[in-house]
Amino acid sequence: MADLHFLANPARYRRFSQRVLPGLSIATVLMLAVGLYLALIQSPPDYQQGDTVRIMFVHVPSAWLGMAGYALLAGLGASLLVWRHPLAALMARAAAPVGASFTAICLLTGALWGRPMWGAYWVWDARLTSMLLLFFLYLGHIALSRAYDEPERGDRAAAILALIGVINLPIIKFSVDWWNTLHQPASVARLGGPSIHPSILLPLLWMAVTMFLLFVLLVMLRTDTEIDRRRLDNAEAQA
Amino acid sequence: MSGFAALVGRDLRLVWRRPGDVAVVLAFFVVATTLFPLGIGPEANVLARIAAGVLWCAALFSALLSLDRLFAADFEDGTLDLLLLAPWPLELAALAKCCAHWIVTGLPLAALAPVLGVAFGLGPEVLQALAVTLLVGTPTLSLIGGLAAALTLGARKSGALLALLALPLCVPTLIFGAGAIEALATGGDFGAHLAVLAALALVALATTPWAIAAALRQAGE
């Protein structure tokens, strides 16, 4: 992380993002086009799940990015609290809704997958329930960071919450797994099960990289917006 | 330690001066619990089946309900500044506040829950287990709730926000608290559940005072 410290200054970050964003946008769009071809057309249907398996190409990467997004919030929170990096607060503000959206996409695609596979949009599957709680943690972060009249206070409160949240996430995950095995005989098909056939591995990894780029792109775009918004607020406060 | 004891003593004395505030929380616990048989129906085996979960959820809500004034009162009358300026660690002050909250909320809830459990048709062994799990689990609720209260200090709409922040973090305690009683009923390992519940309390004890202190410092700025 030490080498990224130069980005802590919003103006320098802005110059960096202006160099990177055009290329990143083009790369993301191209990757997405190829990824959708691989996922929707080129890869074979699953012998058990049929075409439903294609939901996995979106579902699994969004689950990963939803979790990674919260880890990012915690890292940015530490950066704000320890080094007082002004950009960390703005980037956390930008990243939280993006992470929450990927988590929501994971939940929605999970429900769409569940309807044909389980016969219900929602079952209290351990992984889905953990993702739902992660979504609630995101909601708390977003609400807290926007609950103060002085945005800086919201930034710092949300940073503390993200750090405590990231400590609690594994505990929540463990508890939900425990709860699930206690209350439900695990005979239903698992979402994103452990055995992955090579023919779907390539599209899955391709989509994972693509959605990672999309995540980065969205966070950077939104960070730019947050920088502008904060500058505008400060200008108004001084006028 | 004299500061710690003084702060716990002060908060207990303040509650003693206004016992109504605690009485309202306990009344809420009773009323909320009573609504479940009314909503679900008086069938005895259904009630006994859901009793642990209902009582644990109601205890969780009651504990959170009483928390939004935990630091707000000190914030509004300026005594928070005195805590921030005390020549001993603010983490201890945070712990003292949560400790006082647990004594006036967690303890009575744990004492009251078995009485309500009788109305759900629970046997003596389960009633005892209920009290024990609440006794071990409610400190975690006071600590996590205390953090949520400190984080929302001075925020708009702090009450609902506090619950939104605290509830997901309280899920493990709820699972193992209610799960312990379930284990007892189904022949599972009650002791193991209780041990996890105690471990969760220790994790909260080790992490939340620092976070609360950090939140209070930034509220003072």
Added chain:
Amino acid sequence: MIERLSFGLATGEVLALVGRNGSGKTTLLRALALLVRPEAGAIRWQGVDVTADPETWRGRLAWLGHLEGLKGDLSVAENLRVAERLRGDASPDIGRVEAALAAFDLLGLADRPVRTLSAGQRRRAALTRVVLADAAVWLLDEPLNALDGPAQVAFRVALANHLAGGGLAIAATHADLGVAGGRTLELGRAG
């Protein structure tokens, strides 16, 4: 908000912070108490940066904010006792407490709940707490607010005693503190 500010105080000195509303008097006091972290600059006590050992520094301070820091449901005496114990003083000397209460004419009110007191009486109770803290440095935000004539006199006597005993004080104020040897720092102006 506050920039380019530097001052030093010797024992027995009082510094009056003056300036218009919003000029940063309270912020400066809070920064001195380490309640606000300044973006740059240092606070030194006998040449040593106080942030190196904040607890010792806090132990040297007595604080009077624009809020009194008193619990309405506790009596004046209870508030003072709790405040002393929060400062780490396990058993405050009864004689000293009574003398301080008497100085601010609060002996008759000592057992009254603070919420039943008037604004001036509450301010006097808070000043009693400052005196009892027995701290080297007083940080006072508008200490004369709401005080009537006799109470202002009592405050000036207490402040003079504090300074004579080798203490120092920094006070944000609109009114004249009325103590000999006081210095003044005006905020909100260049220089």
